[in-house]
Amino acid sequence: MGNSIEEKTSLKRSQGTYELPEITDDLSCPVCGKKTLKMSRTLYKLPDGDDIFILLLECNECNYRKTDMISMFTAFQPGEYRLCVDDGDLTHKIFRGATGNLDIEEIGVSIERGPAANFDFTNIEGILLKIEEKLKFFLETNPIDSIEWKNCNESIKRLRKCMAGEMVFNVVLKDTDGGSYITPTSADKMTFVSYKKKKDQPDKKNS
Ligand SMILES: [Zn+2]
CATH class of the missing domain: 2.20.25.420 (ZPR1, zinc finger domain)
Structure with missing residues (x-):
């Protein structure tokens, strides 16, 4: 159109x-x-x-x-960005729109956006610091003998390893509306799977 x-x-x-x-x-x-x-x-x-x-x-x-x-310059596309951080480089930039959800499976944490969410421009370090803040708050406000506390404590240990470059991790950014993206410092660290292509172009012809 x-x-x-x-x-x-x-x-x-x-x-x-x-x-x-x-x-x-x-x-x-x-x-x-x-x-x-x-x-x-x-x-x-x-x-x-x-x-x-x-x-x-x-x-x-x-x-x-x-x-x-x-x-203006980047075509926002609904899809899934997967960034591998295997060299301690935390300077890859992330732009998260109102519908961008973030997962870091190795830490066991996901951040979902609420209905009134604004945009967020940061880098991997900024994301990790934000997660650390949330985990710390959880540890301070929950009973120390609960399963949740122990899980959270494990998450924060892993997070600190990720921050120190001692652990390989993947940042997965999913955006069904296409308002988010990752700009990696090197392109080979990232893959992008478009949600659109899966649905709209089952028999795409290359000419
Ligand atoms: Zn009104």
């Missing part, structure tokens, strides 16, 4: 500027129906050179809030 987002934005990019037309119409809130919806649009420059266009919808009447993102 028509031009992809990528084609449209690369057109604007070639002229060197992004144009954000003024919004003059009153916008109705999809929840309470009042014309109190505010839309903010921001062009956010990521440190890896990509540009993300963030659309924020907010209603002051009923507190409805929604964030949408469009990547």
Whole structure:
């Protein structure tokens, strides 16, 4: 169907500027129906050179809030990124959109996004630090003689080995809506499986 987002934005990019037309119409809130919806649009420059266009919808009447993102350079695709960290390099960058779920099986931890989740741009070290914070909190607030505490304690030990580069681990980023991606420091560390190709292109012809 028509031009992809990528084609449209690369057109604007070639002229060197992004144009954000003024919004003059009153916008109705999809929840309470009042014309109190505010839309903010921001062009956010990521440190890896990509540009993300963030659309924020907010209603002051009923507190409805929604964030949408469009990547300018990277074509967001629904799929699964699998990054192997086998050399202690924690600088691979991760952009996690509102629907990106993260798994690290070797640690036994997954982070799922909630309905109001915002975006998150970080690297592997940032992800591991965040997980460590959550595990620490769990250990401090749960009974020390429970199975959960012991499992969590095991997870934190493994996590620290991963951080120290003493353990090989895989970061799996799954995004059914295609709002997330990993930029690896070297391409051979990562594989990407598109969810779209599996469904839409069962008999793809190569010409
Ligand atoms: Zn509202």
